[in-house]
Ligand SMILES: Nc1ncnc2c1ncn2[C@@H]1O[C@H](COP(=O)(O)OP(=O)(O)O)[C@@H](O)[C@H]1O
């Protein structure tokens with residue numbers, strides 16, 4: 001008579017909520033143990049996939065780092081026709097420091113300039129004998145902040161600089177800046193494209209791997225449905241399993257990459273012409289590692305969920 | 316109480332597995348479904364636990380129209396029905412004990428109580444020695460008893476058994492029938508599909524005979 005006879009009815013589980021949580025974790029671990037081979041295969045596949053991603057990230061991060069290093073060569077040199085006195089120098093320096101984008105200023109007096117020139121002519125210093133120090137102009141070398149090292153920003157900066165009356169001439173290696181920027185932009189674009197393809201391929205591989213682990217157990221899912229398991233009850237262990245596979249894969253990949261790159265950094269000197277430590281090679285930043293692990297969890301979760309969805313639609 | 320009103324099932328277009336079946340099975344009944352293979356016995360059982368839906372007609376279990384249950388209500392119907400599948404459907408990766416425990420785990424029952432109840436039912440079906448074995452290590456008769464234990468462990472209101480004595484020796488047949496009879500004594504409604512006419516005759520229970528998807532005769536238990 002009551003139409004609600006088979007409706008949701010709270011089952012008096014002796015374990016309560018925590019009993020339920022404990023049950024699902026135990027079930028997940030048992031499932032992994034009882035389907036060990038396919039789980040190991042899944043973790044290996046996911047590890048390899050994440051290894052590709054993290055290797056790509058490592059290369060990308062280091063190329064960016066190298067680019068940043070090179071971009072420090074972008075500097076604006078301001079020339080004066082005469083030596084500045086103390087007061088003029090301080091006034092000008094303060095003025096330039098207020099310009100947005102200025103990082104550091106280095107004053108090169110006429111004497112300094114000649115000294116530099118002399119060291120460049122190493123071995124042939126005699127050429128400069130008798131040359132008066134006034135020949136070379138005094139200058140200020142301005143290093144720009146990271147964000148201002150693009151063609152457009154440098155140009156805008158120089159325009160503002162030229163409005164200062166004491167400044168006679170400004171040089172900044174236009175051509176080099178342009179080429180450098182083109183190169184960096186190309187690298188970022190190619191990196192993004194490649195990274196995008198890799199990410200897609202990896203997501204595809206991982207979700208298919210998880211799908212296989214779930215499909216191999218369709219009779220389990222069907223049976224659970226027939227003995228009255230709710231959808232959530234059936235899904236939770238599979239979702240936990242998928243997330244665990246994702247986490248293990250991501251962490252393993254990072255560990256393997258760390259070990260390999262550590263070995264590389266410590267032994268590369270033997271077979272490379274440059275010393276990678278001096279070249280400033282770095283590992284993937286911690287935030288990226290965390291992002292990889294989180295991605296692992298998410299991909300595991302979503303991969304399991306979509307497989308279960310498709311699976312349920314068929315039965 | 317289980318009622319079927321003018322139920323028909325048509326698998327792909329032309330295969331008519333059941334046509335115009337009306338049947339009433341009171342609570343606590345023990346009834347056999349007989350008929351040649353292909354007569355529609357399994358189909359009728361599948362309707363009761365809603366693995367398939369009828370093409371026509373109504374199925375009512377304890378005043379609930381089975382085909383009107385939503386996806387989230389269906390599990391709660393199935394928890395009241397124990398099923399012994401013709402092909403057992405035991406999970407090969409799990410032990411006998413875990414296989415039987417599934418029915419209780421689904422209910423959210425605590426671990427300790429599950430252990431006790433599973434041990435009790437396995438003792439009843441004579442498998443207490445094989446609790447840690449996996450199904451592939453068991454004989455057909457033992458697997459059949461595991462399937463029966465799994466169906467009975469939560470003391471369901473209704474038990475559906477599809478050919479539970481198929482391919483078994485007489486000793487095992489008798490054992491299974493006695494377990495079913497015991498469950499029936501405790502109030503479970505029992506429906507057994509079997510083409511084994513000798514077994515049906517020997518059991519002295521009500522029998523419904525199907526023939527090509529229609530009810531040919533209803534044979535009440537002789538007093
Ligand atoms: N899944 C299915 N798809 C198509 N036809 C089926 C399916 N299941 C059963 N049938 C057909 O329905 C009829 C009844 O089958 P079934 O209920 O299994 O009979 P029984 O259990 O009495 O042997 C048979 O002709 C069978 O071929």
Ligand SMILES: [Mg+2]
Pocket residue numbers: 356357358401477
């Ligand atoms: Mg059959």
